[in-house]
Each structure stands twice: as C-alpha cells, then as structure tokens.
Amino acid sequence: MDILNIQGITKQYPKFRLDNVRFRVPGGSVVGFIGENGAGKTTTLKAALNLIRPDSGKVEYFGKDVRTLSEREKAGIGMVLDDVCLPDSVKVREISPILSGLIPTWDGERFSELTAAFSLPPDSAVGALSKGMKMKAGLAAALSHRANLLLLDEATSGLDPVARDEVLDLLYAFVKDENHAVLMSSHIVEDLEKICDYVVFIHEGRIVFEKSADQLREEFALFKGSDEQLRALPPGAVIRIRRTPFSLSALVNRKAAGTRFPLERASLDDIMLFYIKGESR
Amino acid sequence: MKGLLLKELIASKAILRWYAFLFTAFFIVGIVLQNEGFFFGVGVFMAVSYPSISIAADEKEKWLKFALASGCPPLKIAASKYVIPLTLALLIALASALALCLIPDPSLPWMGLPVLFTLTLILVSLMIPVYLRFGVEHGRVVGMVIIVIAVAGSAAAFGAFVNIGLITSTVAGAVLCGLSPLLGLAAAALSIAVSTKILRKKEF
Numbered sequence: 001m002d003i004l005n006i007q008g009i010t011k012q013y014p015k016f017r018l019d020n021v022r023f024r025v026p027g028g029s030v031v032g033f034i035g036e037n038g039a040g041k042t043t044t045l046k047a048a049l050n051l052i053r054p055d056s057g058k059v060e061y062f063g064k065d066v067r068t069l070s071e072r073e074k075a076g077i078g079m080v081l082d083d084v085c086l087p088d089s090v091k092v093r094e095i096s097p098i099l100s101g102l103i104p105t106w107d108g109e110r111f112s113e114l115t116a117a118f119s120l121p122p123d124s125a126v127g128a129l130s131k132g133m134k135m136k137a138g139l140a141a142a143l144s145h146r147a148n149l150l151l152l153d154e155a156t157s158g159l160d161p162v163a164r165d166e167v168l169d170l171l172y173a174f175v176k177d178e179n180h181a182v183l184m185s186s187h188i189v190e191d192l193e194k195i196c197d198y199v200v201f202i203h204e205g206r207i208v209f210e211k212s213a214d215q216l217r218e219e220f221a222l223f224k225g226s227d228e229q230l231r232a233l234p235p236g237a238v239i240r241i242r243r244t245p246f247s248l249s250a251l252v253n254r255k256a257a258g259t260r261f262p263l264e265r266a267s268l269d270d271i272m273l274f275y276i277k278g279e280s281r
Numbered sequence: 282m283k284g285l286l287l288k289e290l291i292a293s294k295a296i297l298r299w300y301a302f303l304f305t306a307f308f309i310v311g312i313v314l315q316n317e318g319f320f321f322g323v324g325v326f327m328a329v330s331y332p333s334i335s336i337a338a339d340e341k342e343k344w345l346k347f348a349l350a351s352g353c354p355p356l357k358i359a360a361s362k363y364v365i366p367l368t369l370a371l372l373i374a375l376a377s378a379l380a381l382c383l384i385p386d387p388s389l390p391w392m393g394l395p396v397l398f399t400l401t402l403i404l405v406s407l408m409i410p411v412y413l414r415f416g417v418e419h420g421r422v423v424g425m426v427i428i429v430i431a432v433a434g435s436a437a438a439f440g441a442f443v444n445i446g447l448i449t450s451t452v453a454g455a456v457l458c459g460l461s462p463l464l465g466l467a468a469a470a471l472s473i474a475v476s477t478k479i480l481r482k483k484e485f
Contacts, residue, residue: 049350051484051485053482053484069352070352071353072352079350079351081347085343086342087288087338087344088338088341089292089338090291098291099284101285102284102288103351103352
C-alpha cells in the first residue's frame with residue numbers, strides 16, 4: 001500500500017521547472033530523496049504538503065488528493081521543513097499547548113517524552129536554541145502528531161552524529177508499523193544509506209531514478225582504471241565517466257560490467273556525483 | 282483556533298505589554314490635561330499597527346506555512362489574525378468611554394465612540410489582507426498610507442464631532458452613529474473572507 005503517491009507533478013517557475021515528478025512512498029518504508037541544491041526536493045515536498053499549487057499532476061495521501069484532505073487527515077502528515085517554523089518567542093514547554101490546539105491528533109505525552117529524550121530545555125525560547133536543538137524541537141513536534149507519514153526536509157542537518165543516530169533509531173521504530181512511512185531529503189547521504197529502503201534521485205527538476213536500496217547495491221558499482229580498461233568494458237556497462245588529470249573512474253552497471261575488472265561499491269554520494277558531474281561514454 | 286490564539290498571545294506578549302504601558306501613560310496624561318483626543322489617536326494607531334508586527338513575526342518564523350502544512354484550515358488562520366486587533370479596538374473604545382466619564386466637559390460627544398471604533402475596525406480590516414497578500418515588507422507602503430488615513434481620519438472625525446456636532450444633533454444621526462459598529466463588523470467579516478481566500482491561494 002502506498003502512503004504517498006506523487007503523480008506527475010509539474011510546476012513552472014521563472015528560472016526552474018519541476019518536471020513530471022512521480023514516485024511512491026510505500027507503507028513501512030523510509031524513502032530517501034536526494035539531489036543537489038535547487039534540484040527540486042523542497043518544491044516536491046511542498047507540493048506534498050499542499051503548500052504550492054502544481055500546474056499539473058497531483059499528490060495522493062492514502063489514495064486521497066492532498067488538496068481535499070480534512071483537517072484531521074492532514075494532521076496525519078508530520079513534517080520538519082528546512083526552517084523549523086516554530087515561533088522563536090515561544091518556550092519549549094509552550095509548544096505542546098499551542099500545537100495541541102492546532103493539530104487534532106496531538107499527543108502531548110509523546111512530545112514530553114521526546115523533549116526529555118532530546119534534552120531540550122523546557123524554559124528556553126525556541127529562538128534561543130542552537131540550530132541542532134531547534135531541529136530536535138521540530139522533530140519532536142513532527143513525531144508527536146500520531147502521524148502516518150513524516151516528511152523531513154534536511155531534518156538531520158545541524159545535528160551531531162549521536163543525535164542523528166538517535167533520530168534514525170526513532171525513524172526506524174516509526175516505520176515498523178506498515179501504516180507509517182518517511183520521506184526524507186538529506187545531504188547527509190550516510191544517514192540515508194543507513195536507513196532508506198528506497199532512494200529517489202532528482203536532478204534539475206526531473207526524477208533520474210527511483211530504486212530500492214537493494215537495487216542500488218546490485219546495480220551500481222565503481223570502476224577505477226585506465227582508458228584502455230574502460231574501453232574493454234561491454235558498451236552497455238558504463239553509465240557515467242569522470243576524468244581528472246590523474247585518474248579515470250566510471251559508474252557502471254555491476255551485472256553488465258562482469259567480473260573481468262575489480263569493482264568497488266558505489267555510495268549514494270558517488271552515484272549522485274557521477275550523474276551530476278560525470279559524462280556519458 | 283485555540284492553538285493559533287495561544288501562539289498569538291505568547292508571541293505578542295512583549296508588544297502587548299508595551300502597548301498597555303503606552304496607552305495607560307497617554308490615558309493618564311489625557312485625563313490630567315482633560316483632553317481625551319490625546320490618547321484616541323494612539324489607541325487607534327496601536328490597533329491598526331498591531332497586524333503588521335504580528336504578521337511580520339509570522340513571516341520571519343514561517344508560522345503561517347507551518348500552520349497550513351499542519352492542516353489548519355485557512356479560515357481559522359485568517360480569523361486568528363483579527364482577534365487581537367479587534368479586541369484592542371474594543372478595549373480602546375471602552376477606555377475612551379471611561380475617559381468621557383472622568384472628564385467633566387469632554388469635547389467628544391458620546392456618539393463619537395462607536396464611530397471611532399468602526400473606523401478602527403475598518404482600518405484593521407483593510408490592512409490584514411494587504412499584509413497577507415503582499416507581505417509586510419511590500420505591504421508597508423500601503424500600510425503607511427492606511428496609518429496616515431487612520432490618524433488623519435480619527436482627527437477629522439473628532440473635529441467634525443466637536444465643531445459641527447452635525448450627526449449627534451439629530452435622532453437619526455445618533456442612531457446611525459450607534460449602529461456604525463455593525464458596518465465595522467461587516468467590514469471585518471468581509472476582510473476575513475478575503476484573507477481566507479488569499480491564504481488558500483498563497484504559495485509558500
């Protein structure tokens with residue numbers, strides 16, 4: 001069952017076009033949304049939150065168009081946007097009374113547990129918190145919705161490795177329920193590699209691929225060698241090539257490349273870099 | 282709505298405290314000098330300028346985006362922006378009524394109060410949609426014009442009551458003045474509808 005289904009979203013801006021973006025977020029999964037700055041990740045998440053009006057296409061949450069969701073249904077989507085959006089003048093302990101009056105499914109006890117777990121000082125104003133602590137406050141709020149879907153836009157940026165690990169554990173626990181799912185964009189690809197079941201890669205407003213973590217591991221590999229060795233690879237094996245004055249490397253299809261040359265594991269960073277900076281054969 | 286109002290109150294605590302201090306100071310000076318006009322303008326200015334402060338804070342904190350993304354209906358969000366300014370307008374009208382009781386020979390007739398209240402409501406109703414549509418930064422020019430109209434309008438209305446005594450001299454005029462807040466409330470209702478439409482169409 002798909003919790004979120006993005007169906008051909010197109011949105012034209014003066015200098016940018018989100019072009020026929022489509023992918024799914026299945027229940028019980030974490031979907032990593034990757035791409036360089038300005039690729040269209042935040043715009044896509046905004047479309048999923050009905051914060052922008054696409055020129056065409058639609059977004060469905062549990063099969064229902066997000067534009068027609070009721071207040072209670074919409075509360076089933078928890079989000080942390082790149083800017084946390086909690087009022088600066090409000091103290092951490094005041095967040096729960098405010099959001100309980102705003103979000104019909106609010107769970108105050110859960111919020112208290114999470115703020116304690118994140119060591120958020122209850123008497124500090126949100127504006128006085130560090131970026132990482134603000135992010136934790138935003139995450140605590142998103143996880144206290146009794147939400148089915150979490151949309152996280154760079155939610156782990158600004159967090160130290162220990163806090164990031166705690167957040168990933170929380171997300172992992174969250175998606176154990178088949179009615180829950182997470183769609184997260186992040187530049188910390190290491191986090192995505194740890195937790196994602198699927199990865200969607202967007203480049204210049206277009207989806208390059210939507211693959212499961214297993215598919216990525218099986219399909220992509222790194223080749224490092226000489227021009228001569230590269231030429232010896234089967235024609236369909238080479239996806240992208242990167243040349244520097246001192247080295248030559250290529251992103252290859254593991255199966256098509258065969259076992260003639262040693263191949264290395266391609267990380268998400270590598271895959272992104274090759275697609276964005278690399279050249280075709 | 283409860284959450285939106287609570288946020289509004291907590292976020293505006295400092296400015297509301299400052300407003301209370303300023304208005305009290307002007308009120309006392311007005312009573313001592315036996316010049317109620319001294320604080321009428323300040324009161325109207327406060328109610329009319331409050332939305333720009335509140336909406337500017339919302340813009341900085343991206344609160345409206347958060348509230349809409351959380352599923353809060355645009356109507357509730359829009360309506361929440363009117364509660365404090367309208368309450369301020371009412372409190373200022375009540376304080377002005379108290380002043381008229383305390384000043385032995387006030388220059389403003391009693392019937393001027395509902396008209397001032399109506400004027401404040403209309404100005405607030407004009408400004409909030411402008412700020413929501415264009416943002417406080419861009420809407421500031423329009424806001425300045427509205428504030429100038431507010432001050433000039435209240436002064437003109439005040440002068441009209443004092444010098445001409447035209448409206449209050451007739452029963453029909455007095456009834457018209459007494460019922461004028463209905464016009465203000467209608468303007469507020471229309472303005473809430475416009476603000477809701479703006480929020481519904483707004484992209485973040």
